[in-house]
């Protein structure tokens with residue numbers, strides 16, 4: 001996962017090289033002259049204010065991206081907001097320049113790679129979380145939380161437990177991750193960190209893009225660990241190598 005791809009602004013001729021989610025190979029580039037922008041009505045009204053400065057300007061924009069893979073060429077509808085900020089000119093002087101921040105892209109590129117073994121329902125929730133990343137961080141965190149519940153189902157952690165009085169009680173996500181952690185401390189601890197973020201989102205607390213990128217980075221790792229047993233595989237390979245070479249020495 002390359003974090004800068006998801007925080008970068010775009011300009012009239014360039015967007016970050018997101019990997020195309022259709023062919024999973026080509027990078028998205030901006031279609032020449034496709035970015036169209038306009039100042040918002042509110043922003044136009046602000047011009048009469050005596051304190052007005054160019055950095056008060058707010059834009060909305062639409063643009064087209066295209067996958068560069070010759071046999072794919074998928075088009076991407078991009079939209080968002082923008083403004084004017086200080087930038088360094090060609091001769092090192094400070095000047096005002098337009099910038100644009102994507103709020104939506106359709107189809108939405110994947111923020112993290114998902115293992116082939118990722119169950120479809122977990123994948124669907126995570127794809128929804130990618131689409132909400134720019135426009136609604138709290139809702140994005142909420143989709144990650146739902147994906148965690150579905151992941152717990154997939155690995156066989158029960159949703160209910162019989163209490164001491166013989167009554168069936170629903171287990172919350174915290175309790176389910178605790179159960180999972182008993183058998184896999186490392187991955188369980190990482191899942192618990194993601195659960196806290198989902199809590200913040202659903203209780204209306206602010207979730208920053210940095211928080212979400214941290215979560216996606218942990219998630220990318222932990223999904224491979226749980227679904228692909230990456231550490232186990234590497235340990236097996238290491239063991240095989242060690243055995244082979246230690247035998248040679250003898």
Ligand SMILES: [Zn+2]
Pocket residue numbers: 020021022023024025026067068069072073074
């Ligand atoms: Zn493509």
